[in-house]
Amino acid sequence: xxNSTKNIIIIASVAVLLTLWEVVALxxxxxxxxxxPWKVLVKTVMLFGQKDxxxxxxxxxxxxxxxxxxxxxxxxVLGVIAGLHDGFxxxxxxxxxxxxxxxxxxxxxxxxxxxxxxxxxxxxxxxxFPIVYTNIVTGIRNVDVKLVEMARFYKVxxxxxxxKVYIPAIAPFIVSGTSTAVGIGWRAIIVGEVLSQPxxxxxxxxxxxxxxxxxxxxxxxxxxxxLLGGLFEKxxxxxxxxxxxxxx
Amino acid sequence: xxxxxxxxxxxxxxVIYSAFSLSVREGVTTGLLGPSGCGKTTLLNMIGGLVKxxxxxxxxxxxxxxxxxxxxxxxxxxxxVRQNLEFVFPGKEASEKIDYFLRLVELQDFADYYPSxxxxxxxxxxxxxxxxxxxxxxxxxxxxFSGIDVNLKKNIVNKFLQICESDRRTVIYVxxxxxxxxxxxxxxxxxxxxxxxxxxxxxxxxxxxxLSLKEAIIGSM
Numbered sequence: 053x054x055n056s057t058k059n060i061i062i063i064a065s066v067a068v069l070l071t072l073w074e075v076v077a078l079x080x081x082x083x084x085x086x087x088x089p090w091k092v093l094v095k096t097v098m099l100f101g102q103k104d105x106x107x108x109x110x111x112x113x114x115x116x117x118x119x120x121x122x123x124x125x126x127x128x129v130l131g132v133i134a135g136l137h138d139g140f141x142x143x144x145x146x147x148x149x150x151x152x153x154x155x156x157x158x159x160x161x162x163x164x165x166x167x168x169x170x171x172x173x174x175x176x177x178x179x180x181f182p183i184v185y186t187n188i189v190t191g192i193r194n195v196d197v198k199l200v201e202m203a204r205f206y207k208v209x210x211x212x213x214x215x216k217v218y219i220p221a222i223a224p225f226i227v228s229g230t231s232t233a234v235g236i237g238w239r240a241i242i243v244g245e246v247l248s249q250p251x252x253x254x255x256x257x258x259x260x261x262x263x264x265x266x267x268x269x270x271x272x273x274x275x276x277x278x279l280l281g282g283l284f285e286k287x288x289x290x291x292x293x294x295x296x297x298x299x300x
Numbered sequence: 301x302x303x304x305x306x307x308x309x310x311x312x313x314x315v316i317y318s319a320f321s322l323s324v325r326e327g328v329t330t331g332l333l334g335p336s337g338c339g340k341t342t343l344l345n346m347i348g349g350l351v352k353x354x355x356x357x358x359x360x361x362x363x364x365x366x367x368x369x370x371x372x373x374x375x376x377x378x379x380x381v382r383q384n385l386e387f388v389f390p391g392k393e394a395s396e397k398i399d400y401f402l403r404l405v406e407l408q409d410f411a412d413y414y415p416s417x418x419x420x421x422x423x424x425x426x427x428x429x430x431x432x433x434x435x436x437x438x439x440x441x442x443x444x445f446s447g448i449d450v451n452l453k454k455n456i457v458n459k460f461l462q463i464c465e466s467d468r469r470t471v472i473y474v475x476x477x478x479x480x481x482x483x484x485x486x487x488x489x490x491x492x493x494x495x496x497x498x499x500x501x502x503x504x505x506x507x508x509x510x511l512s513l514k515e516a517i518i519g520s521m
Contacts, residue, residue, distance in 0.1 A: 198370070198372070198374050199374055199376060201350070201374075202368070202370065202374040202388075203387075203388070204350070205348060205350060205366065205368045206366075206367070206368070206388035206389075206434065207365070208387065208388055212387070212390070216376060216379065216387055217376065220376070220378040
């Protein structure tokens with residue numbers, strides 16, 4: 053399909069969504085239940101002008117970056133060890149299953165008792181770590197053993213083999229793991245903020261708007277969260293494209 | 301002289317080599333001819349130190365360096381042709397050698413290409429250039445010309461002979477193709493199925509009458 057055709061379909065899809073929203077708003081006839089898209093748009097623009105807007109957004113981004121860095125580093129290190137040593141992989145398996153199958157909200161409730169204000173970071177790490185880890189393990193297990201054998205036969209130095217064989221082979225797995233992790237982790241961090249109520253944060257602002265029945269503000273913050281989440285995924289996808297193109 | 305003395309090797313209870321011995325001359329191309337699946341690759345791997353024999357020893361390889369031309373080219377897909385050669389043979393002095401061998405296999409214009417842009421035959425020529433660019437004492441080859449189109453194979457075999465002529469090294473080569481073995485080798489050993497035994501051997505076959513030699517080899521198999 054041509055890009056121009058795709059763009060037309062996307063614009064049409066968004067137009068239908070906005071029309072449906074407008075219809076629901078008209079039927080509800082109450083801004084306390086469903087404000088019109090136009091009102092929400094105005095509110096969103098107004099949020100940008102608020103004096104603590106930058107603090108709110110950057111606090112959430114900071115929590116996102118902190119949990120992403122922790123999840124990425126621990127996921128890569130432990131994933132590499134598990135990928136190279138079956139025993140460690142088996143040891144890690146129950147931990148990963150617990151992390152993947154426990155509902156996020158259960159972790160949030162526990163974290164509220166343990167960490168209070170750092171809950172969102174903890175939740176972000178717990179959500180992103182197993183995704184990064186699993187991708188790294190899969191990546192390592194997919195490294196072509198024949199290439200490793202060739203390198204071993206030619207007595208290529210271990211450091212060089214890691215740099216030229218292992219890293220390029222697992223790079224696409226790292227990037228695809230991180231792009232999935234960022235998408236899921238970003239949402240989990242905001243859930244964590246909603247419940248832990250830090251001084252600044254998108255989740256906290258969502259919770260405040262809900263308590264004050266400011267539905268337009270609640271939807272406006274949601275739109276900002278969606279836009280930021282989309283932006284992060286786009287950045288990661290861009291890195292993914294550059295890395296994969298360079299290596300294939 | 302490179303020697304395998306009283307080698308014993310088994311896989312999953314199947315004895316492949318039992319009291320197997322073989323002597324290979326240095327500076328010549330030795331063809332090890334045998335049926336598919338008889339354990340020729342294992343033999344090469346034992347010579348190269350990738351596989352250890354359960355009993356017996358391989359002598360004459362201490363301190364020697366190896367190159368290996370595998371059945372498939374085994375090139376790193378994310379490195380260019382030149383980078384693939386530099387991967388096994390880094391350093392400043394490598395550059396000239398790499399250029400020289402890429403010219404020999406007629407791939408000098410493809411040095412910056414990635415393997416995905418090369419044909420199977422071209423990739424195998426890169427693998428040959430890699431083995432020869434590496435200043436190794438012994439080159440091991442595991443059916444390097446099988447699975448290549450007949451016309452292309454002729455071209456690659458000619459290139460290989462040309463390189464061998466200009467750069468004499470100990471080449472040990474396994475194949476199941478009699479004609480190819482006769483064309484490439486200086487010395488030839490015919491191996492039987494497991495447990496592997498030498499059923500025929502001849503040195504300096506390039507001086508021999510090829511037709512009668514071929515008949516003798518077929519008769520021994």
